[in-house]
Amino acid sequence: MNYDVIVIGSGPGGYVAAIRASQLGLKTAVVERESLGGICLNWGCIPTKALLKSAQVFEYINHAAEYGIKTAEAEADFAAVIKRSRGVADGMSKGVQFLMKKNKIDVIMGTGKAKPGNKVEVKAADGTQKDYTATSIILATGGRSRELPNLKQDGKKIIGYRQAMVLPEQPKSMVVVGSGAIGVEFAYFYATLGTKVTVVEFMENIVPVEDEDISKQLLRSFKKAGIEVMTSSSVESVDTSGAGCKVQVKTASGMQTLECDIVLSAAGVVANIENIGLEEVGIKTEKGKVVVDEFYNTNIKGYYAIGDIVPGQALAHVASAEGIICVEKIAGHKPEPLDYNNIPGCTYCSPEIASVGYTEKAAKAAGYELKIGKFPFSASGKASAAGAKDGFIKMIYDAKYGELLGAHMIGANVTEMIAEIVVARKLETTGHEMLKSVHPHPTMSEAIMEATADAYGEVIHL
CATH class of the missing domain: 3.50.50.60 (FAD/NAD(P)-binding domain)
Known part of the structure; x- marks a missing residue:
């Protein structure tokens, strides 16, 4: 043919x-x-x-x-x-x-x-x-x-995401290696259903590709949900010879042994x-x-x-x-x-994460002078009514021309809100235009307007 x-x-x-x-x-x-x-x-x-x-x-x-x-x-x-x-x-x-x-x-x-x-x-x-x-x-x-050399997946005790989706029974305890989107989504899923979950992340912050403020908020939310998090840590070896797994973790303060039923390797693709x-x-x-x-x-x-x-x-x-x-x-x-540089990223743990464009760190490294605004969902009427006050929206603008450089969101349903920013950046929308675009009340999305107002010293509800 x-x-x-x-x-x-x-x-x-x-x-x-x-x-x-x-x-x-x-x-x-x-x-x-x-x-x-x-x-x-x-x-x-x-x-x-x-x-x-x-x-x-x-x-x-x-x-x-x-x-x-x-x-x-x-x-x-x-x-x-x-x-x-x-x-x-x-x-x-x-x-x-x-x-x-x-x-x-x-x-x-x-x-x-x-x-x-x-x-x-x-x-x-x-x-x-x-x-x-x-x-x-x-x-x-x-x-x-991705298979790490010292974390060979056997499909039973050391698993990848495919096995994590079809385990025959719920484990009582689990160590998740890696805190990118796959790692934190499965950590949230299993912890919510009652599994004792520990997340081990090699980098200094969880969800390391995200803005640092987002990482810190997710860490707070995870700890509140009973998920243990170890950052600046690496899994050196896993002993699967017994009934469960003995995980050797290298931390800044020395070696630690974690015991669990299952190790989920979520170190990327x-x-x-x-x-x-x-x-x-x-x-x-x-x-x-x-x-x-x-x-x-x-x-x-x-x-x-x-x-x-x-x-x-x-x-x-x-x-x-x-x-x-x-x-x-x-x-x-x-x-x-x-x-x-205008691709939205979404992570569907709870609270959700959504982001696009420059992080604060990357924007500074690129030489921009910044106007940054944040609006917490604790000040949002819709978030309060929904019982979803965790999180915030962070907007990053170029101080000179008002260019919308990036947006970083953590909270309920923020993955449904990020597209507004993608379109705005595609259309080269400025901070002033964003601020003067009337957002409906009460909605979670009006926090985008409020965070922009905060960046320009005009915030009403903070």
Whole structure:
């Protein structure tokens, strides 16, 4: 079969690229070795949010008395929570199957590998192999859980995120290694359901990519929720020979031994660039990523790469945007390159975290003079009514021209609020314009206006 475009991988980068290619009149196929939708739909973004929602509902019920509601004591059915999460993921994957049919995209099940001469070799589950040709081949093979050398995952006692989503029974205690989005989301989920959780983070702050004020607030919230946090600490070894795990942790004050049922390794993701034909085709890599230009061309004509296997944030929405830009360029359109400094990041623990643009530290390092405003949700009427007063919004502006440099949010539902900032930055909105844009009351979102007012010395409600 000869195609205009073959995409290897059907995650949020691959399947979105395939749909856009088909919309633009290109004959398209997708190669997938497991389930349509990739890790995000099946083992990442979507099912984790289902787990977190169950934890949030359990938390609400346990605090119902604070809202004037009497309930019997709630009990979490761990197996049912896991089952619901898997059902949500399966439904989403079926949705992608429907989209493939609707857009007349051929789905080729098997392991895809790029070959020289614009070919893709697909090895099916039964071992049979077949070659396909395409004018353009897009590699979208995604990432997987990073394995630390002294923390080899056995899938039973030392696990990655995939096993963490389908454990047969709830552990009584867990050590989470790493406090990025994956680590803190699972820490919140398990702790809320009653597991004793300790988070071990190598860096000085948890959620280390976030603004330091956000990290400090999450630390306070986690401690209040009974989650233990060890920063500037590293796991040196884990002894799994007994019934549980004995975790040796190196801290500033010396070695400590933690005992737990399960160790979750959440030290980030690594790109799936092995065995996809890069060496045979001659495609360049650097620091474990495929080298591409601003339109995702590799160094070999007709071969492209997007998503977690190229430099840039390893996020589903980034992969989707890259896929669309890539195929629009292939189709002869003139897309705008992606602005990687205007990508929102969201973490769905409780309280939620959302951010975009410069942190305060990065903005100062870039030489900006700053106007910074903060508005705590403790001063928000809507947050008080909702019983969600933890957190704040922090707005960062350039003092000279009023450019909106960054926004950092921690609190209930802030992941639904960050898009306003992304659009505002795209439109080059200034602090003055943000301040004079009337926000509805009472809402959590009016804290964006209030934080801006604070930056300009005009705050009313503080």
